[in-house]
Amino acid sequence: MQRILKERDRLLRRAVQAAGLSGTATTLACLLVPAGINTETRIGAGLLLLILAAGQFLLGNTGALRWAFVTVLSGISIILLVGFTSHPGHPLNLIEESVIGMVSTAPVCVVAAMLLTSVRRLLLLLSFFALTVTSVAVATVGAPDRTVLLALTAAMWLSFTLASWWIAQSVPRVMHRIAAIGRAHRAERHASELEARRRQDARLLHDTVLATLTLLAHSGVGVSPIALQKQAGDDARLLRQLRLGGLPTPRSSGVYSLESATVLTLGDTLDTVRQRFERLGLTVNWHGSGQVQLHSNVLDSFLLALSECLENVRRHSGVDHADVTITDDDTTVRAMVTDTGVGFDLGQVGSERLGVAESVIARLRDVGGNARLFSSIGAGTTVVLEVPK
Secondary structure (H helix, E strand, O other), X not given: OHHHHHHHHHHHHHHXXXXXXXXXXXXXXXXXXXXXXOHHHXXXXXXHHHHHHHHHHHHHHHOOHHHHHHHHHHHXXXXXXXXXXXXOOOOOOHHHHHHHHHHOOHHHHXXXXXXXXXXXXXXXXXXXXXXXXXXXXXXXXXXXXXXXXXXXXXXXXXXXXHHHHXXXXXXXXXXXXXXXXXXXXXXXXXXXXXXXXXXXXXXXXXXXXXXXXXXXXXXXXXXXXXHHHHHHHHHHHHHHHHHOOOOOOEEEOOEEOOOOOOOOOHHHHHHHHXXXXXXXXXEEEEEEOOOOOOOHHHHXXXXXXXXXXXXXXXXXXXXXXXXXXXXXXXXXXXXXXXXXXXXXXXXXXXXXXOHHHHHHHHHHHHOOOEEEEEEOOOXXXXXXXXXXX
């Protein structure tokens, strides 16, 4: 919303600057017509006109109210100067009436565009309008076209005020519509990405695991046991990479780029876990060391247990972020997973709940590690995972 208001004010300031300076230039051209106004009045009005132009320029650049005062007061001064000093004791001629009419309209009424954004400014707008009309009425006493000048002044102020009000109302509507179009575009793109990912997952499943299961269902007819064993091994490695957050890309039908389990370090695989949970909406803040090499089976169990802890945070904690601190010494690698969520009472966890018991604690104990769980209602949860090097 703040950006919309800034765009609206910027557009109104530019309108003030363009319309005001154009009216001032026209007034100057009229002021310089020979024999229309005496020399002293022309010089004084010219200087005031320069001050008026400077006020319009600065009002358009900054939007500060003091420049609105400068613009209006210098315009009223020109009206009074021309009306009372150009030809004293004589009716206003056509050039004098033209100068007064021009100054009271475009050069001065443009300030209305900057005075429509609050009740206080609207009151100031009414005051400026009243002062301008009063100065025209006083300066044109006895002029044959006095009524026309007053009507022209009122009409121009009203017209510019309505035009500025329309702009001020239209800009927020346009910006809201643009924002709505942007949200619709992002939603459509997200849906397209999800559909593309679904199709890629289906293609991956078809090319690998389903193909292998089909061969097994038909007792491997037409395929040697060695080839079937190799294909099943490739599928197992692919599934392992997927569990750890990897995104394999196909090189050809049924053939995917896989990382060798023997070269993976803890730092490499932690990054894939982080990316996986970021895609699921959980921000994971990592702390501590990460470039630690582990045996393949230990690394698998450690990362799968860590992933299960983060999945529990995502599903049950009520928060969208977690902290993971990795430390190690000569014999052990530790990970501490902490969240500031709702927590739970450890004593109320039933024996039938196997998520932490099997997917975390038992999995780590199978490779010589251990896990400890700390939680209380309203105070978040902390899980400490340990595996041997």
